[in-house]
Amino acid sequence: xxxxxxxxxxxxxxxxxxxxxxxxxxxxxxxxxxxxxxxxxxxxxxxxxxxxxxxxxxxxxxxxxxxxxxxxxxxxxxxxxxxxxxxxxxxxxxxxxxxxxxxxxxxxxxxxxxxxxxxxxxxxxxxxxxxxxxxxxxxxxxxxxxxxxxxxxxxxxxxxxxxxxxxxxxxxxxxxxxxxxxxxxxxxxxxxxxxxxxxxxxxxxxxxxxxxxxxxxxxxxxxxxxxxxxxxxxxxxxxxxxxxxxxxxxxxxxxxxxxxxxxxxxxxxxxxxxxxxxxx
Numbered sequence: 001x002x003x004x005x006x007x008x009x010x011x012x013x014x015x016x017x018x019x020x021x022x023x024x025x026x027x028x029x030x031x032x033x034x035x036x037x038x039x040x041x042x043x044x045x046x047x048x049x050x051x052x053x054x055x056x057x058x059x060x061x062x063x064x065x066x067x068x069x070x071x072x073x074x075x076x077x078x079x080x081x082x083x084x085x086x087x088x089x090x091x092x093x094x095x096x097x098x099x100x101x102x103x104x105x106x107x108x109x110x111x112x113x114x115x116x117x118x119x120x121x122x123x124x125x126x127x128x129x130x131x132x133x134x135x136x137x138x139x140x141x142x143x144x145x146x147x148x149x150x151x152x153x154x155x156x157x158x159x160x161x162x163x164x165x166x167x168x169x170x171x172x173x174x175x176x177x178x179x180x181x182x183x184x185x186x187x188x189x190x191x192x193x194x195x196x197x198x199x200x201x202x203x204x205x206x207x208x209x210x211x212x213x214x215x216x217x218x219x220x221x222x223x224x225x226x227x228x229x230x231x232x233x234x235x236x237x238x239x240x241x242x243x244x245x246x247x248x249x250x251x252x253x254x255x256x257x258x259x260x261x262x263x264x265x266x267x268x269x270x271x272x273x274x275x276x277x278x279x280x
Contacts, residue, residue: 018108021070023054036064038125041132046255049075055258056251061273072101090166096183102135123148141195149279150205151272157220159187190223197231204237204279210246
C-alpha cells in the first residue's frame with residue numbers, strides 16, 4: 001500500500017514494503033524512466049524516521065530513486081513501551097535485535113519496492129547513519145545484494161562503541177555477558193571489514209565523520225577506512241570525509257517529523273550526493 005504526500009523537495013511517496021515503512025523520492029524529472037536505486041537507513045537519533053531522514057538528507061542531486069526505509073521501533077513502528085526501555089540491555093535488548101531485524105527484513109522489502117517502482121536493474125547504492133550505518137554495513141557484508149556505492153554518516157561501526165555511547169549518556173556501565181560479546185563481535189565491522197572488501201566488484205565506500213561526533217565513533221571510522229583500504233585492490237574507492245562543526249545528529253531533536261534541512265546537513269547531503277553520482 002502506498003500513498004502520495006508532499007515532501008520538502010517535491011513529491012514523495014510514502015507507504016509500506018513487506019511490512020517496512022518507507023519514504024521514496026523519485027529522480028529529478030519524474031519517475032517515467034528507469035533509474036538507479038539508493039536505499040537509506042536513518043539514525044535512532046535525529047532524524048529518527050524515514051520521513052525526517054528524507055527531509056534532512058534528500059539527495060535531490062542524485063539522479064536515482066532514493067528510498068528511505070524506517071528503522072524498527074521508531075517512527076511508524078514504535079515500541080509500545082518506547083525504544084528507550086530496551087536500553088536496559090543496550091546490546092542484547094536494543095542494538096542486536098534492531099540491526100538483525102532491519103537487515104533481515106530488507107530482501108523482502110527490496111523485492112516489494114521493485115514491484116512498485118521502475119528501478120533500473122543493476123547494483124544499488126546504500127546509505128546509513130548512526131545505527132542505520134551498522135545496518136548498511138551488515139547488508140553489504142552479509143546479504144547477496146549487488147551494491148556499487150556505500151555512504152555512512154556518523155555510523156555505528158562497532159556495536160561495542162554504540163553501547164559505550166548509550167551507557168555514557170545514561171551514566172551507567174554494562175555487564176558484558178558471553179552472548180552480548182558474541183553479538184557485539186558479529187556487528188564489529190572493523191573486524192569484519194574483509195567481508196566488504198571481498199565483494200566483487202568492490203563497493204565504493206564513503207565515511208562521513210562529524211568533527212564533533214563521539215570520539216570513539218570517529219576513531220572507529222578511521223579504523224574502518226584503514227582496514228578497508230588494506231583489503232581493497234583499489235584503495236582509492238574508500239574515502240573518509242570530515243565535516244567541521246558537525247555533531248552526531250543531522251536534525252534538531254527529537255527529529256521524528258520532517259523539518260527544514262540544517263546547514264550542516266546540507267553539506268553532508270552534497271558530499272554524499274557527489275559520492276553516489278560518481279560511483280552509483
